[in-house]
Amino acid sequence: MTYIPHTDADREAMLAKIGVDSLDRLFDTIPAEHRFPVLDVPRPMSEMEVRWELEALANANAAAHEFPMFLGAGAYNHYIPSIVNHILLRSEFYTAYTPYQPEMSQGTLQAIFEWQSMLSVLTGMDAANASHYDGATSLAEAVTMAIAQGRGKRHKVIVSPNVHPQYRAVARTYHQGTGTKFVGDKSGQATLEDLTDMLDEGTALFVVQYPNFFGQIEDFNGLARKVHDAGALLCIVVDPIALGLLKSPGELGADIVVGEGQSLGIPLSFGGPYLGFFATKNEFVRKIAGRIVGETVDARGCKAYVMTLRPREQDIRREKASSNICTNQGLMALAASIYLAVMGKHGLRRVAELCYHKAHYAAQRIADLPGYGVQMKLPFFKEFIVTCSRPVSEINAMLFEDHHIIGGYDLSKDYPDRAGQMLVAVTETNPRAEIDDFVRALSLVAM
Amino acid sequence: MEARIETKTQPTVIEPLIYDLGAPGRRVSTLLTACDVPESSLPTELMRDDLDLPEVSEMDVMRHYVRLSSMNHAIDKGFYPLGSCTMKYNPKIDEDTARIPGFAMLHPLQDPYTTQGALGLMHQLQTWLAEIAGFEVCSLQPAAGAQGEFAGVLIMRAYHLDRGDTKRTRILIPNSAHGTNPATSSMAGLKVVEIPSNADGDVDLDALRQEVDDTVVGMMITVPSTLGVFDEHIEDIIQIVHDAGGLMYMDGANMNAMLGVAKPGELGFDVMHYNLHKTFSTPHGGGGPGSGPCAVNEKLVGFLPGPIVGIIEPAKGENDAPLYGWVMPPRSIGRLKAFHGNFGMHVRAYTYICLHGAEGLNAISRHAVLNANYLRVELADTYRVPYNRICGHEVVLEGHFPDAPGIHALDISKRLMDFGIHPPTNYFPLIVPEALLIEPTESESKETLDHFIAVMKTIAAEARANPDLLHSAPHVTPVGRVDEVLAAKQLVLCCRPLREWSATP
Numbered sequence: 001m002t003y004i005p006h007t008d009a010d011r012e013a014m015l016a017k018i019g020v021d022s023l024d025r026l027f028d029t030i031p032a033e034h035r036f037p038v039l040d041v042p043r044p045m046s047e048m049e050v051r052w053e054l055e056a057l058a059n060a061n062a063a064a065h066e067f068p069m070f071l072g073a074g075a076y077n078h079y080i081p082s083i084v085n086h087i088l089l090r091s092e093f094y095t096a097y098t099p100y101q102p103e104m105s106q107g108t109l110q111a112i113f114e115w116q117s118m119l120s121v122l123t124g125m126d127a128a129n130a131s132h133y134d135g136a137t138s139l140a141e142a143v144t145m146a147i148a149q150g151r152g153k154r155h156k157v158i159v160s161p162n163v164h165p166q167y168r169a170v171a172r173t174y175h176q177g178t179g180t181k182f183v184g185d186k187s188g189q190a191t192l193e194d195l196t197d198m199l200d201e202g203t204a205l206f207v208v209q210y211p212n213f214f215g216q217i218e219d220f221n222g223l224a225r226k227v228h229d230a231g232a233l234l235c236i237v238v239d240p241i242a243l244g245l246l247k248s249p250g251e252l253g254a255d256i257v258v259g260e261g262q263s264l265g266i267p268l269s270f271g272g273p274y275l276g277f278f279a280t281k282n283e284f285v286r287k288i289a290g291r292i293v294g295e296t297v298d299a300r301g302c303k304a305y306v307m308t309l310r311p312r313e314q315d316i317r318r319e320k321a322s323s324n325i326c327t328n329q330g331l332m333a334l335a336a337s338i339y340l341a342v343m344g345k346h347g348l349r350r351v352a353e354l355c356y357h358k359a360h361y362a363a364q365r366i367a368d369l370p371g372y373g374v375q376m377k378l379p380f381f382k383e384f385i386v387t388c389s390r391p392v393s394e395i396n397a398m399l400f401e402d403h404h405i406i407g408g409y410d411l412s413k414d415y416p417d418r419a420g421q422m423l424v425a426v427t428e429t430n431p432r433a434e435i436d437d438f439v440r441a442l443s444l445v446a447m
Numbered sequence: 448m449e450a451r452i453e454t455k456t457q458p459t460v461i462e463p464l465i466y467d468l469g470a471p472g473r474r475v476s477t478l479l480t481a482c483d484v485p486e487s488s489l490p491t492e493l494m495r496d497d498l499d500l501p502e503v504s505e506m507d508v509m510r511h512y513v514r515l516s517s518m519n520h521a522i523d524k525g526f527y528p529l530g531s532c533t534m535k536y537n538p539k540i541d542e543d544t545a546r547i548p549g550f551a552m553l554h555p556l557q558d559p560y561t562t563q564g565a566l567g568l569m570h571q572l573q574t575w576l577a578e579i580a581g582f583e584v585c586s587l588q589p590a591a592g593a594q595g596e597f598a599g600v601l602i603m604r605a606y607h608l609d610r611g612d613t614k615r616t617r618i619l620i621p622n623s624a625h626g627t628n629p630a631t632s633s634m635a636g637l638k639v640v641e642i643p644s645n646a647d648g649d650v651d652l653d654a655l656r657q658e659v660d661d662t663v664v665g666m667m668i669t670v671p672s673t674l675g676v677f678d679e680h681i682e683d684i685i686q687i688v689h690d691a692g693g694l695m696y697m698d699g700a701n702m703n704a705m706l707g708v709a710k711p712g713e714l715g716f717d718v719m720h721y722n723l724h725k726t727f728s729t730p731h732g733g734g735g736p737g738s739g740p741c742a743v744n745e746k747l748v749g750f751l752p753g754p755i756v757g758i759i760e761p762a763k764g765e766n767d768a769p770l771y772g773w774v775m776p777p778r779s780i781g782r783l784k785a786f787h788g789n790f791g792m793h794v795r796a797y798t799y800i801c802l803h804g805a806e807g808l809n810a811i812s813r814h815a816v817l818n819a820n821y822l823r824v825e826l827a828d829t830y831r832v833p834y835n836r837i838c839g840h841e842v843v844l845e846g847h848f849p850d851a852p853g854i855h856a857l858d859i860s861k862r863l864m865d866f867g868i869h870p871p872t873n874y875f876p877l878i879v880p881e882a883l884l885i886e887p888t889e890s891e892s893k894e895t896l897d898h899f900i901a902v903m904k905t906i907a908a909e910a911r912a913n914p915d916l917l918h919s920a921p922h923v924t925p926v927g928r929v930d931e932v933l934a935a936k937q938l939v940l941c942c943r944p945l946r947e948w949s950a951t952p
């Protein structure tokens with residue numbers, strides 16, 4: 001039956017050894033009135049039928065392989081080199097599990113160590129962990145770390161309204177039982193100066209995003225000094241593709257760097273699985289949540305890799321663990337490592353430049369359209385806000401129905417006073433012709 | 448300053464780090480198009496002056512990862528009886544369906560009109576998972592079992608606060624529980640109260656009655672227990688906690704013993720989580736991604752993490768489909784992660800359920816439990832089986848022998864590797880000394896099990912006749928026993944020279 005190899009003879013022999021006369025007798029401990037319920041799920045399908053079924057469901061979606069896409073807002077259509085999938089499909093990687101037994105898991109362990117190293121370099125930090133579920137939960141864990149660092153005396157987190165709305169929501173969900181106060185993002189209007197004015201001796205963490213949710217590169221000069229003078233930590237949420245071009249958050253004075261690694265060789269996949277990354281400075285390493293891999297040697301004098309600082313983790317510290325995280329996003333960290341390896345020093349820079357040039361080209365062309373505005377005073381990367389003269393939902397409906405284009409994000413969904421503002425993303429996967437079509441379509445729907 | 452492990456002699460390198468392959472200036476030049484738009488001037492004052500990433504060719508990369516992969520054990524290579532992890536066969540069709548471009552290239556924030564196939568799939572999976580465990584509604588948002596637990600505990604807490612009951616700040620957890628249970632409870636701000644197990648491995652009912660009162664949020668328990676046995680008194684436990692006004696949470700890590708056997712919702716549980724990467728065979732990935740859907744009964748539906756998929760407009764006729772969309776439960780504990788959960792794993796679990804149907808799901812648990820009991824009876828005269836009665840899908844042994852002092856579960860585990868078998872879970876549950884928790888799963892044939900039994904008996908004999916063979920194991924793996932103490936002492940977590948930034952900008 002499906003993937004079960006047992007024959008009738010096997011079952012008979014095994015039941016005889018066990019000393020029961022049927023499979024059903026193995027469940028006598030289950031209360032009789034609840035034993036062997038009917039499962040109301042369909043009859044089994046063959047692999048052929050399953051394929052047709054899933055393909056029909058997939059066909060009922062309009063996805064980026066068939067429709068030009070200008071939607072970002074935390075998940076991006078970047079080019080995934082073919083090699084990534086070929087390596088991910090090696091079942092020595094994907095049918096292995098947590099490397100509890102390092103001698104049989106050096107492939108997984110060394111790959112994670114390389115990921116940690118590449119991420120440290122990219123972010124300008126000293127150390128990184130194996131992964132979190134996504135950028136949002138990485139931020140939630142950064143809050144936990146900062147609260148722990150504050151030794152119970154600091155319960156306030158100042159968070160910029162320009163940080164991804166879903167990340168701010170997740171951080172709050174995670175801390176609903178801890179008494180942590182989140183301030184700074186209620187009105188959506190606070191400037192960096194407003195936020196730094198809120199710093200006091202009760203502040204554990206100050207959070208900004210770089211580039212911010214709107215694609216803008218804010219001026220963080222002097223920010224780290226102000227945050228550190230108040231005794232708080234600085235957490236910068238970052239887009240990893242931007243780091244192919246821009247100064248690292250380490251250079252800007254960050255203590256913790258988190259973000260979403262989906263842009264690094266991981267498909268959009270309707271929101272998951274993605275890759276939360278977390279990097280920090282040496283002084284905070286013992287407070288990192290989740291798995292970390294370290295270098296060591298084995299009994300034969302060979303270099304080897306092993307999960308380390310294990311007493312932080314749930315299976316050892318239990319209720320005193322820094323986090324409950326167990327299974328993380330291991331295979332996605334592998335995907336990101338492969339991406340960074342094959343793109344390399346030159347390729348990642350090139351991807352970032354292409355995104356930069358194409359987004360700027362699109363922004364300029366749209367700014368020149370009557371009925372649309374693009375504020376280009378602040379430097380921006382990969383995304384920009386377009387002010388429209390009609391609701392974004394209407395524009396997107398017409399873009400899709402009449403022009404088969406997936407438009408940008410409707411900012412009014414998260415920022416009530418940004419009605420009519422669309423967040424447009426342009427990456428290396430948007431050829432010029434597509435961008436020109438998008439501009440033409442916008443001009444037609446503006447009427 | 449480059450961080451490097453320090454040892455008396457230069458360690459041999461089996462596979463160089465990716466950074467140590469390649470050469471300055473080497474690159475993969477074939478991947479990206481040229482820039483087809485006019486170039487804007489780059490913001491040089493904002494740009495970094497270095498980017499220390501590898502400089503390798505595509506073949507360098509391919510060979511590196513192929514060689515790394517060969518150093519792993521995996522389900523597709525051999526037996527992997529890691530207790531509590533359910534290392535069953537991962538159907539290859541699942542990898543294909545998750546990669547269909549209509550799923551893989553779909554953006555989570557697209558207008559629901561353009562994603563009805565994905566929403567329909569998620570809605571159906573929500574329904575099936577609720578049905579299989581006897582609950583009302585399921586949220587697919589949690590990204591792993593631990594996150595599913597976190598959702599469940601937050602839901603229980605929120606339920607009581609919503610009733611105006613602020614006294615309940617304690618949660619009861621058996622001392623055999625997986626570490627995520629107490630860790631999760633602490634994250635939710637609850638005080639963990641450990642309930643001891645009795646000599647049969649069941650929850651000690653007297654101890655439970657002592658601790659239960661109106662300050663208890665509820666109890667978290669795994670069924671079958673982490674010791675691999677079905678608690679004789681599960682209904683009594685549920686009754687005791689419910690009578691005190693508490694809620695019952697089931698850790699669904701062991702659902703592989705429960706499919707078509709019993710529905711936790713019918714037993715009386717209020718909330719549970721699934722591990723799709725265990726029971727529904729979404730692949731383990733070397734440490735994830737997983738998926739931990741959370742299912743609840745009627746009174747807790749409003750508190751689920753969201754958004755979840757709901758029906759916005761019912762189907763107009765028989766041949767029509769409903770309109771699906773996002774719904775935020777009215778008293779939701781909130782959003783647990785960005786977007787909607789690990790959709791790629793939802794597709795795989797959906798595929799798995801389609802392949803199996805009800806009869807296939809029923810067969811899974813029956814054969815998982817058959818296999819575990821077969822191992823139990825065949826090994827019981829060689830190893831101490833602390834709870835030697837009919838077990839669930841896993842069995843715990845003690846990895847030590849009175850007449851082989853100095854041999855520990857660890858040594859037996861390392862020696863197993865020399866036979867191409869991944870060790871069972873070591874030292875868990877904590878209440879069993881030298882625990883070896885063995886979960887064969889339903890995927891394994893009698894031949895594989897017989898081979899494992901023979902190997903375990905061989906090792907037991909070696910423990911007496913030649914203990915050094917175990918102490919120095921493993922011998923045939925790519926690396927020998929690793930020095931974990933040195934790793935923690937020297938703490939080398941990065942292989943690159945790290946920049947030391949000047950005084951705070």
